[in-house]
Amino acid sequence: MPLTLEVIEWRQDDGTEIVHRFEPGGEIKLGAQLTVTENQWAVFFRDGRAYDAFEAGRHVLSTANIPLLVELLKLPYGGRTPFRADVYFVARKLFADQKWGTREPVVFRDPQFGMLRLRAHGRYAIHVVDPRLFVNVLVGTLGRYTTAELEDYLREVIVARLNDALGELAIPLLDLPRQYDELAEEIQRRVAPDVARLGLALAGFYIGAIVPPEEVARVIDERSSMAAVGLEGDYLRFKAARALGDAAAGSGGAAGEAAAGGAAAGMGLGVGAGLGMALPGMLRELAGPAPGATASAVAAPACARCRGVLPAGARFCPQCGAPQGG
Numbered sequence: 001m002p003l004t005l006e007v008i009e010w011r012q013d014d015g016t017e018i019v020h021r022f023e024p025g026g027e028i029k030l031g032a033q034l035t036v037t038e039n040q041w042a043v044f045f046r047d048g049r050a051y052d053a054f055e056a057g058r059h060v061l062s063t064a065n066i067p068l069l070v071e072l073l074k075l076p077y078g079g080r081t082p083f084r085a086d087v088y089f090v091a092r093k094l095f096a097d098q099k100w101g102t103r104e105p106v107v108f109r110d111p112q113f114g115m116l117r118l119r120a121h122g123r124y125a126i127h128v129v130d131p132r133l134f135v136n137v138l139v140g141t142l143g144r145y146t147t148a149e150l151e152d153y154l155r156e157v158i159v160a161r162l163n164d165a166l167g168e169l170a171i172p173l174l175d176l177p178r179q180y181d182e183l184a185e186e187i188q189r190r191v192a193p194d195v196a197r198l199g200l201a202l203a204g205f206y207i208g209a210i211v212p213p214e215e216v217a218r219v220i221d222e223r224s225s226m227a228a229v230g231l232e233g234d235y236l237r238f239k240a241a242r243a244l245g246d247a248a249a250g251s252g253g254a255a256g257e258a259a260a261g262g263a264a265a266g267m268g269l270g271v272g273a274g275l276g277m278a279l280p281g282m283l284r285e286l287a288g289p290a291p292g293a294t295a296s297a298v299a300a301p302a303c304a305r306c307r308g309v310l311p312a313g314a315r316f317c318p319q320c321g322a323p324q325g326g
Contacts, residue, residue, distance in 0.1 A: 008042075009035040010089040018095070018128065019135060019145040022087040034059040039093045041131040044069055045086040050132040088139070090131035094203055095147050098124050100158045105213075108166050110173045113219075118173075119211045120162060122184070125204040126150070126195065134199030154195070161190040173212060180207045 008028065010020050035058050036042045042054040044066060051068040069085060105117030128134050138153075139145045165186050171179050188205035195202055211217070301310045305322040316323055 130199035
């Protein structure tokens with residue numbers, strides 16, 4: 001005689017399980033009790049098709065409350081005949097803190113930097129709104145379906161819609177951070193029809209960061225450093241000053257190794273001395289005239305020997321006495 005079930009329920013939940021198939025281990029009897037908690041649905045399946053869905057509460061299975069399944073089985077009125085059916089418990093809670101991100105960089109055309117490859121990542125929240133549709137479309141005959149399987153699928157959908165949004169909106173790279181909220185709303189709007197076809201709905205979508213390639217990030221950092229010293233309009237001079245500083249640091253190291261190699265030390269000292277004479281002039285050129293300096297002060301002649309400032313029309317330097325040409 002087959003075993004018949006009196007109670008059907010699912011209490012265990014690890015926090016990631018969206019669908020759990022109840023394993024009866026026997027036949028379900030009319031009159032059995034089905035217990036559904038407030039954060040669940042219970043959906044009856046037979047031969048791979050969903051028939052009856054139950055909301056929260058305690059339900060006594062009878063010909064009255066499972067009419068679709070009874071119609072299929074053609075059970076007599078009031079019968080106590082056992083029957084076989086799969087019961088899928090579907091979580092109706094909100095699954096928050098789901099992650100998405102680009103596995104491969106997405107191509108983006110920026111008006112300032114040209115073609116770029118960007119990486120992006122963020123989070124979203126999702127929940128089931130149509131349990132029958134969700135089980136039929138995604139779960140099928142699986143006994144268990146978790147957020148891990150869902151994340152893999154939705155990641156590809158989100159990245160595809162992100163590509164579309166970035167291409168159509170054409171937001172410059174440097175303006176993207178202050179447009180994250182607006183861009184997230186646009187992507188959520190575009191993803192909504194895709195998840196609705198699965199019996200799902202997005203309850204929130206967030207962009208954590210959209211990151212440019214390392215070489216572009218370095219250029220942005222350098223321009224920020226230029227702005228900090230007031231040289232926004234002269235990127236090449238800034239690069240030259242940095243190169244001089246790096247070379248000077250390297251020459252000091254070479255001089256410090258004089259005991260290990262005389263030739264290398266001599267070269268390092270020579271380079272260091274040359275940079276020592278050139279660097280003040282380079283810095284004066286980079287800094288430009290002092291605030292409030294007049295044009296005549298900037299253009300004043302200098303002594304050929306001591307480089308001191310000469311009075312206009314002077315034939316001898318007042319500081320060293322050297323004669324001046326002309």
